[in-house]
Each structure stands twice: as C-alpha cells, then as structure tokens.
Amino acid sequence: MSRRTIMAAAPSSLGTQFREELTCSICLELFTRPKMLPCQHTFCQDCLQDLASRKVPLRCPNCRQQVRLQLQGVAGLPDNIMAANMCERLQNQATLSGETRKQPQSGNRCSFHPSEKLKLYCKPCQVPLCVDCVEEGHDGHPNISLAKATQQRRSTVQALISEGRNILESYFSFIRGLRETEKTLNEQKQQTDNAITEAYKALLAKVEQNHSENLEKIQTERDRVLSDVNELSAACDRAEQELQLGWVEILSQQTALTEVVGKYRGKAAPTPVQTQPAVFQPTDIPVPVLGHVTVQSLPSAPTPAVPAPIPAAPATRGRGHHHGNQRQRENHSQTVTFGGEGSETGQFDRPYGVTVSDEGEIFVADTRNQRIQVFTLQGTFVRQFPTVVAGGQRMDPSDVAMDGEGNLWVVGEAESADFAVQYNKQGRVLRKFDLQESEWYRGVAVDTRRNHILIIQTTGHWVNLHGEVLVFRPFGTLVRTVGQQQGMKHPQYITVDGEGNILVSDLRNNCVHVYNENRQFLFQFGGEGSGEGQLKHPRGICTDRAGNIIVADYGNRRVEMFDKTGKFLKHITTDMKEPWAVAMAPQGQLLDVWLDISMNNVRLPALSIPEPDFHGYLSKLGYVHKVWRRRYCVLKDGCLYYYTDYNSKRAIGVAHFHGYRVEPMTTTGKSHAFSLTPPSPDIRTFYFSADNESEKLKWMEHLEDSLGRWIKVD
Template sequence: MASKMANDMDRQSLTCQICMSLFRAPKILPCLHSFCRECLQELATKQQPLECPTCRKPVSLPDQGVDGLKNNFYVSNLLDFAAVKKGAGPGVPCQVCEGGQDGGKSWCVDCATWMCGACTTVHRKLPGTKEHEVVPAEVLKAEKDVSKFQRKRHCHKHKNQELVFYCESCNALVCTACTVVDHRPGTDHNPVEVSAIADDQKDKLRQLLSQVDPRLEEMQEALKEFDKEMMKLDSSRIESVNQATSYFQHLADLLQKREREILSQIDSTYRGIGKTLESQKEEVELGFARLASARTFCGQAVDHGDEMHLVEVGEQAQRRVEGLLQERINLKPEQDKVQFSERVNVADFKKDVERFGIVSSTVNVDVSKCRVVTKTPVVGLQCTSVLETADEEGQAVAVNREAITATLTGPAGTRAVPTLLQARDEGRVWDILYTPEVTGRHRLEVKVKDRDVAGSPFDVMVRSRDSAVITIGREGSEEGQVKKPIDVAIDGEGKVVVLEQVNRRIQVFNAEHGNVLKCFPIESEGLFGTDTDSSGNLFVTSYGASFGVRKYSREGELLATFNPEYLRHPLGVAVLKDGRMVAADKQQKSCLLLQPDGSLIREIGKGQLQDPWFIAIDESRGLMFVTDNRAHKVVVFDLEGNLRFSFGKRGQNPGELSSPTGVTLDPAGNVIVANKADGRVQVFGPDGRYLRTVTTSRGAPHGLALTPEGYVAVACYTGHCVELYRYK
C-alpha cells in the first residue's frame, strides 16, 4: 500500500490540468475529474455552460456555484502526505515562524502545518489549538499509510466541533452540536455516525468495483478487436483499390479495343469508298479523253480537211462520236462518306458509368438520421418504399446490401411479403420493392446494421386497385383547394398541374403528398385544356369572348396569346416536343395543327369528328388520339391529317364508351380514356383493343395525365379534386 501511495504522489497526479500547478482546494466535477476551485470559478465566468476541460462533458453547477461542488479530500490528503514527507527532511523551515530548520519538528494534523519545536510548544499551550493532534517527526517518518494524514474537518458553524455525523434527510455532514440544535433526530432529521455511512458506501462501491473490472477487461478485449479491425480495414482498402483498378482497367481495355476496331473499320470503309470513287473517276477520265480526242479529230476535219478527206473519214467519225455519246458513263460520284454513329448516347453512358461499382461501408451510418419514404401501395402491383442512408451529420452515405434488412408483414401478423432491395446513387439510396397480395394495414420493418432506422416499423396501408392512392384538393377557393378542375397535366419535374374552370387559375401540386407548390390566375373565361412543353412552359385553352391558346412560363408569367381567326372554340390542347400544338375546336368539329408561333399548318378531322374534346399524341408513331364526346369513340389520325382508325361505341360494358373526355398514353402506347357519363377510366391497346378498367370515379372525370411514377391523375370535375390511381 505504501509503495502504491508513493507512486500516486507523482507531480502529474497532484497537478491541476487547467493551471498546471499543484492543486489548491481541489473540487470534484460530476464526471469525477478534479480541478482547483479558483481555476473552475474563472473558467465558469468565461464558458457557459461549463464543460469539463478533460472529457468535455457539460456541467450543471449547483446553486452555490463552484463552491457547491464536492471537495477532493483524497487529493488534499496526498498533498498533506507529500508535505509531511518533505518537511521531515533536514533544512526545511517551520511553516509558522519560517525558521527552526533544525531540531525536533512536529506535524499538526488539525492545521496540516509543519512546526519547529518552539512553535509546537506554543501551539500546545494556546486555548484554540491545545486540543489539536500534534505528531512528532520521528513518528511521522515511521508512518507508511497515507490514510493517517487526513485533515480533521470541522463544522463551519461550531468551529471547534468535528464533523462526525451525517444527516441523511439533509444530505449533509454535521457535528455533535448540530445534532442537538439544527439536526435533532426526528421526523425532519436523521443524523447517523459517519463511520456507519462510510462502511455502507464502501460496501456499495466495492460491489460496483466488482462489476467494473470485468467491464474493463471486456473493453480491453474490445480495444484489441478495434486494432484487428483497423488492420483488416487497411487490408480491405488495399484489396478494394486493387479490385477497382483491375475492374476499371478491364473496362478501359474493352473501350480501347472497341476504339481500335472502330478506327480500323473507319480506315477500311474509307479505302473502300475511295477505291470506288477512283474507279468511277478513271472511267470518266477515259471517256473524257476518248470524246475529247474524237472532238479534236472531227473539228480538224471540219475546219481544215478537204472534200476528199471528209468523204473518206466523215462516216467513220460520225459513228465514233455517236458511239461515244451513247456510252453509259456514271457522271455522278458515289454519294457516300465515312460516318461514325454513336450507338450509345454519351449522356446515357455517363449514367451507366456512375453505376460501374460502388464504394460502401456501414461504419458511419447513423440509423437515427436514416429516412424511409413509403408510398401507398396497391394490391397485386409492385410498390416501392425508399431508404435513404445517412451519417451522424445527416449527410448521405453509401452502405452495402448485407447491412440492410427490410421485412414486410401482412395484416394481423400474417406471413411476410417478399421484398427486394435495389441500390441507387451508389448505394446511398435503396429501393425496397414488394408486391402485396391482400389489402389492409401492413408493417414494414427496416434495419441497418441490425438496428431499426428512425420511425421503423412503419404502417403501410395497402389499398385495392380501384381506390385512389392520393387525393389532391377539396372543394373551395383557397390555395390548395379546388373547384371544377377541368384538365390536368404533368410537367417535366413530375409535378401535377391542375386547371380550374371556376377559380380561373392554375395550381401546381407535389405528386407524392398532394401539397400545393404554386398558384397563379388565368385572366380568361371558359378555361378548358392545359399541357406543358419540354421547357416547362404551360399552355391553356379557353373559349368564349377571350378565346385562344395562352402560353405561360412555369412561374406564371404570360408569354404569348394565340387567337387567330381560324381558332374559334378551342377545347383540349397537346404540345409536341418541337413546340408545335394541336388544339381541338368544338365549333369547327376538327383539330388544328399549329406552329409554335400559332400559325396554321393544317386542319385535321374535318367532316370526321362530331365533338372533339381532348387530345393525346404518340410522337413515336406520329399518331393523334382524339376523344369524340358526342360520338362516344376515340378517333385516331396521323399528323398528316389522314384517318387511321377509331374505336369504341356507346355503352357501359367493358370497352364501350359513354361521353369520353380525357385521354392520355402510357410509354407502351396504350390508350387511357375517361368517361364523363359513367366515371370509368379504361385502358385500350395501341390498336384500340380493350385491356382493362383502372377505376370508376364518381366525380365526372375530365382531363387525364400519367405521372412518371406510374399513377393516373384524374381531374374529377364534380368531385372538386384530382385523384391519383396506381396504374402499374
């Protein structure tokens, strides 16, 4: 014990880490680190809240401030012990008279002071100190236990009384006098001898220490594992670098090989075309020489030959020239050139390159910062929930597939629905794919590194196929509310553009949550159709006194108005990629194909349409689909104005139409048609063959549009909303 205590008394263990001097009145912070009282007081005036200088743990000071912190008497005792050992040596002056270096010396335990023989005699005679415990130097030198050098602690109220009791009710050390006056035993106070409390605290601390040692051993083993993992990390980095280098070198070799093949083909093609042109040129040069020679001969005969010469060679020359003139020589060079074509677009290839391997890790993942976005699924159709992984700073971080688990269970804990994980953005985003088999509330549990991400498990309500997944708006005129929506379109960013006939405005909504993003008025009556172009501009048709087609920027600024005399009662409108427009004209019973500036290209469907409403264009096939409301059918023209075919007849059976309104196309060329009369939204093949019914709406559906995520947006005219249904 003595040697251990001696080792504890090195200067570092007795040094305050703020002032770097020996402790002066050391105070203990809640984190068990000790500092000088004055150092903490000065630090507290500069730093709010106070943090421990060693471990940076925030400190909540008691009401008394730094003075309210516990004193570190163990350190004080070590300092006393060190002072005693030093003072027992020769040449150390008395701490009272600062002399008396020689002769007998004594240590006052109560005052913690080293005294010479003369001062010791006086100390023992003074009334205030005569009861102090004074120990001669010879005894001190023989003492090996630091516990013997503990200062006696006196009551701040009764100065001559030692603190020997502990009031459990007040949580305070008290003296014998206090137990009679201020802490009399009873209902409010319970003083107990310090020795009894100390023994109990020792037992508790020993029990805790018995738990600490195994934990320390466990942590030491963990540190060894960290060292091993760091070594493995270095190895994995080197291995990954080698793998990535080899992988991309292989890709580069393939590209270089293909480059050599293409360059060789270019040279071969060049030589082939050049050889053909050389042959053609030689043939023309030979014909030119023959004909020029014949011309020279004939010219000389005509200009300079006598009659006898003309008679002798004239017929021969005539046959020669006639023969040369009749020779079939190709005077037009072969119209060919060496041309390289990109079979894979560079922009598309760039996207593919970004998927050529990912670097992932799970060390930095913070599950509390990960996010899962769930979308309302439909029974029997594949649905996607999205996991976005992040680090403790909330920044996106890539993880590997093995670190993620996603489990979807059916209603009432029925069997799990199979899930599939697909990586995006180099493993920073993961699509969770599943196809529920029954409707009702499902439970989606998502874990990263075997820990639930924030919000997991998630409630996922699976709906039937004919139920609206998202409903945008409700009846009203406030922003976000809707009244008589007549048409709907999807802009280039996938947002839902809604044209309201009564409120005379455009509102743009988020397709995922249905919240309004922007709103601007349309200064016109009789609003009917809307569409967007490739630049995000909006087109709106109106009939009546202010008829025409209006072009707006995505911010709602009016850019142009087209109202030529040949456009009289426009309804639906569709915009092509090159900026041309097609507008249905109710009064003229036809559709007008217009240039981007509004000038007329041609009229389509004259005499073949009764009541054209909405239009959808399949540019890949050059076809235009027009709903004929009164004829209860869809009529299909090409953009040259030729009637190609039509489908539908009046009725309410599958494949029959009843006052068709909105029409749109899916990427496969299938035709989606809404019926105003019975509310059905049906799907037909590219040739007009009936495929299925998406839903039956009770809101008199008008305009239709298909979102990039595969939802059919239906403008419910009398339902005063836009409903989104799962389409695929």
C-alpha cells in the first residue's frame, strides 16, 4: 500500500474512532443532549431518563456506581458540552452518500457483549463472534475472519436470493390472478343479485294483485248479506215493539212480518266465498317466474406446485422467540397474538399504527422504539427498519399507511420538527415533507384513487382542542383541509374506503365523521356510552370489502362493526385490554394492535396471575451459560412466567410457547427433562427439568393442553 493511500485512509479511521468514543453505550447511537454522571461517564439525556423511570435507584450502566438525582432529575445533571459540540460537527459532516452510511450499525456489534464488534466466525458453531465470545465459549474452535466468511457465502446467498425472488414473483402473479378472479366473481354476484331482485319484485306484484282480488270478492259478499240482515232485523224489531203495546198493534204487524219472514224462509243460506290465495312453496320443483340459484361445478383445479425446499444457509441462533398463533374459541374466531413490551426484535413500546400489504406483510409503527417492524400474518418477525428522517435523525412514528405503489407513508415527531416520510418496504427514504408541529399523535391514510396523502392535524390544549384533516400531494403541496365545520376536537385515526369516502375517528367527541369522495360531510355516528352503537374514546378505524366500518372502541375495551351508513352491526370482540389500531388484511383478516396482556402478567406476583393452567418449580437451562437454574413457573394461556420463587413480586421473564411442541428428553444429562421445540429452527428451543418423573408428566400434560387451545394460522 502506498504512503498516499495510508494517509488518505487515516482521517476515515480517526473519524471512526471519534464516532465510537461519542456513541452512547445504551442506544449505540451518537450522543443526543449528552449528560455527564458523577463517575464521568456520558449518556444521552433521553436514555438516562428512560433508565431512571424503570430502575430505582439509578446506577451508571458502565461502572454500576449509584447516582443520586437532584430535584430536577436527569435534566439537572451537567451537560457534556464538548461531546455535544463534537457530535454536532460529526453530524454536519455526514451525508446520506458518505460517512452516515458507513458508520457502524448496531447489527455489527455482539448481542452478548454490546461494546465489542463481531470480527470472527466460528466454523464448527457457524456463528459470528467477538473476542470475548472466543474466550468464553469458543476457545480452541477453528475460526476465520468475518469478512472472509461473508465472502465465501456471498455467492450462495445471492443465488438463494435470486431463486427466492423468482418463486415470490410466481406467487405474486398467482395472487394477482386471484384478485382478478375475485373482481369477476363480485361482478357476477351483483348481476345475479339484480336478476333475483327483479324476479322477486315481479312475483311479489302478482301476489299483491291476487290478494286484492280476493279481498274485493269478500267485501262484495259481505255487503249483500248485510243488506238482508238489516231488512230482517228491522222487521223483527218493529214486531217486538208492537207486541209490547197491545193486541191491536200486533194484528196490524202480523201481515208485514209474515211477508218478510216468508221471504227469507225459503231463501238459501249464504255460501262461502271462493278465493284463490297465492302460495309460495320452497321446494326443488322449478319455479318458472323466479328461477333457481345454481352453482356450476368446476373441474378440480390442480394444486399449485410447492417450491422445493431452499437449502438454508447456517443461521445465527436468535435470542427471541415471537411468532403468531390463534386461539380457538367457541365462536371459531381466530386471534393472532404476537409481540410484548420491550425493545428487542419483535417486541413493542407503544405500537400505535398498523397496515398490511397486498402480499400479506404486517407493518407496525413501533413508536417509542423509533422503528417499523414487519411480520407475516402468522406473527413471525421478518425485518425492521429505523424511522430515519435525514442525516441520522429519527422520529417517533405515530401511524403508517400503504399507498397504491406498495410504499409506506409514515407520520411522526422528531426532535426538530414533525414529518411525513415515504419509505419503500425495505425502509429506504423516498421523499418527505414537514408538517405543522403538534403535541398530539396523528393518523395517516392514502387516497389511492387520487394519490393524496390524508393526515390528521390537532392543535390547542386539552380543554380547547381543534382538529382537521390535511390533504397533501406526495411532494407536500397542501390541496385542501377537511372537517373544519364539523367541530372535530381530537381526531385520531383516518381511513379511506373502497368508494373514496373518508372516515375519521374523534376521540373527544366519541364519534366517527364520514365525508364523501369530494370531501363533503355526509354524517357522523357513535356518541358517548357503552351501549350498542355507542363509542367511548374511539381510536383505530378501517373498512372491509363490503364497506362495513370497524372501529377500535378503546374506552369500552372492544372492537365494533358498523355498516356503511353507520348502523351498528355487531361486537367483533370484547374485553380487550387496550384496542388501539386496526387494519384489514388482503383476505379479510382483521388485525388489531393492542398492549399485550401477557406483559401485564409479568408485573404481577407469582401467586396473583388469575386462573393459571398450572404452576410449580422447574429447572430451566440457560441459553447463554448453559446452567440449570431452579425457578418457580406459572403457565397461563400458552405463556410460561418464571420467578425466583413463589414469593417473588415480579416475574424474571416470560416465554411465549404458541406453536411449540412438548417433547420428552433423554440426552441432556439431566433427569426428568423435557423440551419445548419451536416451529422453526431459527427460534430458540427451551429445556426444562422437573423434580421427579410424576411432576414431569404433569407439566408436559398441562403444557400440551394449554398450547392445544391455540391453532396455527395458515
């Protein structure tokens, strides 16, 4: 290497060293508002604030020295002005095409030793390592550099990617064909509905005509008989009155009465009226007027060929295990539950927004973790990307929506301003524009017909809020505002139905506002209360293919369905913890983001979890150090909460075993052992040991029963 090359590389290396020194060891990003602890260690103010809210007393994450906070809290700690100035200079020098892209990412650091970089690759274990990992668990194992291992596998991985893309394209083509078939079926059904309706109207008109003719016959006969009744009755009444007056009057009436009675004595009695009522007989006999509904038998369609299994490259074993399953309830509804509170992969901290792509990928706005996480419809984690605005600056995403091109629009709040940002599905920024600053969370939707971006805007304080909908073009040009005249107070979420109508949930007014495709107000429905059709602090909103409206009724802890006119139809689900955002998947599955109730159970004492499926002591094999530790375990709805002992006030952790298999073990070197095996080899396997064989069988039986109440979503 020439001297000039070495000298040219020196500034970049020095910049990298500076960046490492100016990186917060909590968030692994450049310092933001750096604060210095008494021990001289420096961290971001927000990171310390979050740490202080969760751990009391506060201790330095590096040296564990206890920190006594003053009345002002973390904000009262001294600023590290030198670190702040250097961070600012580094950020000003960085660009999207330069050093910002080259800065070390958290993915290059060891998950077990965050301060160390992954530099080596263990060939027997097939995992990337840092120096500390080699000393702790891989001493004596042959290894090579991580760069060399990556280069060796690059061609194999690229070939697999190409093959996978080809397979995906065949699937996408099949899905597009299904969409066209679905459209044709809907049109044919509408034609059939119209034909049946016309035939029904003709048949009903004939029935009405027949009924009118029968009533006319009855009325004619009634009038004729009543005339005879009146004549005979009058004659009898007069004769009866004369009889009471004396003999003379009787003699004068006898002749008249004899004539009238004689007239009717020989007259035939009235005969029943002959009518012909119309009768509808729902039999298999063809009805010429109405016709039949027929379903043509189709030839058996060939089953699409299943792609051959793709040889999997050796993968690093993950530490998380989040995947979706559905619990089988009496009404056969199915619920996918995944996530949990936290910042690890697949966990959430304030999941405020959700949308679904045509390919069935779920995109969740993980607000406090400043990222978008992507899952399959079965709840399996796929990928994630940070909600970067520009220059490394991140924002807290409050909602996410899909546009007509399959890209994402995300709205949120950064430290400097509020933004609307368009990302592709892999997280690359396509465009962005600034929004008026607001202290309230806002929703976003896309009118794919006009390619307009609809964003909620709320201003004012809690006692005097004002809300409206801002309509933008993709490059940030404001087209118009909607909802100023309807007194919106705190609009939260927004959606656009298949006809272009806009629906907005209003948290403070406890209602939903509806506007037509021309942005003209149509009606509102809801109203505060807990009865059918009433709402209490509504949040998420979406529509299904039939135009029915689904609302996350946050205050009443339920999800409601209304028809397109706002008429209440049914409760989709009740007794939820905090229903927040809803979205409709391509095949009509309803997705609902809420705070996972299992994370609430983690905070409960061991003996306070309601109605556990089973509980008792188990020994659990550690994932990192491979040491058996005795824990008090509580099984509830497919989740296992483990505690130090039964008197513990809070669980050490929780494992979600939905989709796992319970299997006996004989090769662990531990008596009375069994395992919980995941549905995918990329997910961790758990090993447990009971005190005796009887306890082992009980645990396995209750685990199978608890997991058996859940079914996998296909």
